[in-house]
Amino acid sequence: MKPHIAVLPSLCLGHLIPLFEFSKRLVLHHGLQISFLITTTTTDDSSSSAANSQLLQPSNLPPDLHLVRLPPVDVDKVTNSEMQLLTRVCTITEESLRSLKSVLMDIGIPKALIVDLVSTQAFDVCSELSIPAYLFNSCPVSFFAFSLYFVELDRTVEGDFADLPEPIQVPGCSPVRIEDLLDQVRIRNSDEYKWILFLMSRWRLADGIFFNSWEDLEPVPLKAIRENPFFKSVTPPVYPVGPVIKQEEHDESAAEYMSWLDEQPPNSVLFVALGSGGTLSGEQIIELAWGLELSRQRFIWVVRKPTEVSSSGTFFNVGSDTNSPEEYLPEGFLEKTRGVGVVVPSWASQVAVLRHQSTGGFISHCGWNSTLESIVHGVPIIAWPLYAEQKMNATVLAEDIGVAVKPEVKAGQTVVEAGQTVVGREEIARVVRMVMEGDEGDDIRRRVRELKQTAAKALGAGGSSHESICRVVEEWKALDLKP
Numbered sequence: 001m002k003p004h005i006a007v008l009p010s011l012c013l014g015h016l017i018p019l020f021e022f023s024k025r026l027v028l029h030h031g032l033q034i035s036f037l038i039t040t041t042t043t044d045d046s047s048s049s050a051a052n053s054q055l056l057q058p059s060n061l062p063p064d065l066h067l068v069r070l071p072p073v074d075v076d077k078v079t080n081s082e083m084q085l086l087t088r089v090c091t092i093t094e095e096s097l098r099s100l101k102s103v104l105m106d107i108g109i110p111k112a113l114i115v116d117l118v119s120t121q122a123f124d125v126c127s128e129l130s131i132p133a134y135l136f137n138s139c140p141v142s143f144f145a146f147s148l149y150f151v152e153l154d155r156t157v158e159g160d161f162a163d164l165p166e167p168i169q170v171p172g173c174s175p176v177r178i179e180d181l182l183d184q185v186r187i188r189n190s191d192e193y194k195w196i197l198f199l200m201s202r203w204r205l206a207d208g209i210f211f212n213s214w215e216d217l218e219p220v221p222l223k224a225i226r227e228n229p230f231f232k233s234v235t236p237p238v239y240p241v242g243p244v245i246k247q248e249e250h251d252e253s254a255a256e257y258m259s260w261l262d263e264q265p266p267n268s269v270l271f272v273a274l275g276s277g278g279t280l281s282g283e284q285i286i287e288l289a290w291g292l293e294l295s296r297q298r299f300i301w302v303v304r305k306p307t308e309v310s311s312s313g314t315f316f317n318v319g320s321d322t323n324s325p326e327e328y329l330p331e332g333f334l335e336k337t338r339g340v341g342v343v344v345p346s347w348a349s350q351v352a353v354l355r356h357q358s359t360g361g362f363i364s365h366c367g368w369n370s371t372l373e374s375i376v377h378g379v380p381i382i383a384w385p386l387y388a389e390q391k392m393n394a395t396v397l398a399e400d401i402g403v404a405v406k407p408e409v410k411a412g413q414t415v416v417e418a419g420q421t422v423v424g425r426e427e428i429a430r431v432v433r434m435v436m437e438g439d440e441g442d443d444i445r446r447r448v449r450e451l452k453q454t455a456a457k458a459l460g461a462g463g464s465s466h467e468s469i470c471r472v473v474e475e476w477k478a479l480d481l482k483p
Contacts, residue, residue: 002033002064003476006110008100010093010118011039013052013276014369015138018212018244019116020055022136023065025244030473033064035107039096040072054250068107071099085387086184087191090199093118101125111479114210120202132479134472135206139368141213141221141240142396143389146170147200148234150185154197162186171231172224174400180391204234208472212242212368215464216454217375217401239468243372243455251349257300257342258352264298267360270432271353271379273302275365278386282306282328284422289333291428292341297361297436299341302348303329354379361435366393366404375403378452380435380444382407402447407431 007023009016019036026032038056056067073095079088100122104110112132115122117139126133137144149170157164167175184196203209215222225231225238261269272292274280280288285306292299303325323345326334334343350370353359354377362374363382367390374381381404383394397404407423407430435441458465 002031003473003479004033004035004108004110005476006035006037006104006107006113008037008113008115008119008122009039010089010116011041012089012116012118013055014367015116015118015136016052017055017246017369018138019114019136021246022114022210022241022244024060024062025469026473027062027065030469032473032476033066035066035068035110037100037103038067038069039093040069041075041092042072043075055246057250060248068103070096070103084190084192086195089118090195094121097121097125101129104129104131111476112207117199117203120199120205123202123205132207133205134208134210135203136210136212137203138212139389140393140396141211141218141225142170142173142400143392144203144209144211145173145221145224145231146176146392148204148231151197151201152230160187170224172228173221174396176392177395180395182389182392183387204236206236208237208239209235210472211238211240212244212372213240214242214455214458215240216458217242217451220400239472240458241465241469243376243459243465245369245373245376246351249349249351251347251352253344254349254352257344257348258356260342261300261353261356261358264358266357268298268436269356269358270295270297270299270361270363270382270436271350271359272299272363273348273350273353273370274304274363274384274386275367275370278365279304279307281308281422285328286330287422287425288428289330291423291425292432293333293337294425294429295432295436296340297432299337300344300348300353301341302344302346304346361432363432366390366397368393371397375448375451376455378449380404380441380448382431382435401451403444403451405431405435405441405444 005026007019009019023034023036027034061067073092075092078091078095083091097119104113104125109129110131112134113122113126114134114136116136123133146168153161153168161181162178164178167177169175184192187193213222222238222240225235270292272288285303292301303323305323306328325343325345329343351373354362354373359379361382362379363384364370364374365386366381366383367388371381371393381397383398383404383406385391385394394404394406398406407427409421409423435444457463460466
């Protein structure tokens with residue numbers, strides 16, 4: 001009888017993807033049986049979104065990986081239009097997990113439960129049913145280290161963190177600049193702050209933590225987590241198992257842009273895509289468009305309708321939005337870039353584009369899934385962070401890991417609208433040329449090629465990530481849990 005493990009992601013696509021891929025790896029390479037628990041709602045807020053449905057289609061499922069849909073949450077009853085992103089996600093997750101105990105008993109008590117960063121209320125059910133609970137960290141190790149330390153800072157620092165005069169010195173890690181802090185921790189008096197603190201304070205309760213990273217990618221924060229006295233006192237066993245990335249994507253509209261990509265020279269095309277939920281303001285779209293034109297580089301640009309309200313405007317309807325780029329791209333742009341660039345509405349097969357030999361650069365929001373996909377395929381990054389911990393990720397990628405460049409904000413090269421700084425077209429053109437062809441980009445291109453090789457080595461037989469998974473699987477196989 002194969003050991004039975006349950007896996008529980010929240011409705012965040014950025015959490016669901018790596019947990020789904022990790023589940024497939026556990027089934028195909030480690031002989032486990034997986035129940036993959038899916039949060040559902042009565043609206044299009046979760047697994048009914050186009051991207052989620054595409055990911056979870058039956059053709060993607062190996063034998064012994066079974067989808068189990070939790071009872072649907074009535075979103076209209078538990079949320080309201082005033083809720084911000086994290087509060088909305090956590091509220092839906094909390095309501096969904098009310099059924100978790102009965103679902104686990106119905107499917108047969110698993111030997112362990114793996115949850116994402118948002119689903120920590122599941123720890124209480126695991127304790128009640130004597131199920132070991134593991135956390136899958138879908139963010140950088142550096143962010144996890146910051147988060148554990150932030151719980152201590154909440155008790156010792158007075159006032160709002162946005163007002164601190166100096167960077168936060170995380171033990172054993174690089175300092176975190178105040179301007180890079182995720183929005184949820186900047187101001188204490190908000191529901192977002194309360195939720196992020198609640199989640200961060202519970203991560204240490206796990207029996208073990210999987211990191212979607214590997215030894216050569218983040219050696220400094222991994223060493224801190226393992227050896228620094230502060231972290232040793234609050235951190236359960238850690239297991240770097242990455243990179244865990246999406247292997248295949250199905251896109252019926254891919255033929256046109258992929259055939260165009262086939263015709264381009266090696267490493268000559270810039271891919272522009274800002275994640276599953278990322279959106280830009282109208283003014284920023286105009287500057288980005290003319291910056292691409294000014295750079296004189298080939299490109300594929302995944303565009304979404306502008307929004308002035310939120311940089312995560314398509315978070316809950318990934319791939320489902322109606323989108324006509326000619327309605328909002330600047331007049332004349334499509335004509336001037338015809339043959340040089342391809343504009344794709346809403347969504348493209350990112351894995352297929354990044355692995356293609358013609359792709360030589362990536363303007364990315366620095367979400368961790370996209371970051372790992374870019375590194376695994378050896379593509380350097382232009383950092384364009386939008387929300388969550390992405391500003392922190394961007395700095396780590398540029399300054400610690402060395403695979404990215406951040407556009408500079410300079411007088412005369414930016415436009416300020418509605419209190420937000422917009423990166424100007426000249427600066428966009430500069431960093432694009434730098435990454436795609438300039439001598440300045442040589443170190444970044446060399447570094448990302450090195451990490452591509454170490455990623456493959458980590459996942460191979462005897463590699464650090466492969467061995468890390470094997471250790472946990474052996475522990476599970478040795479368990480003798482009784483229902």
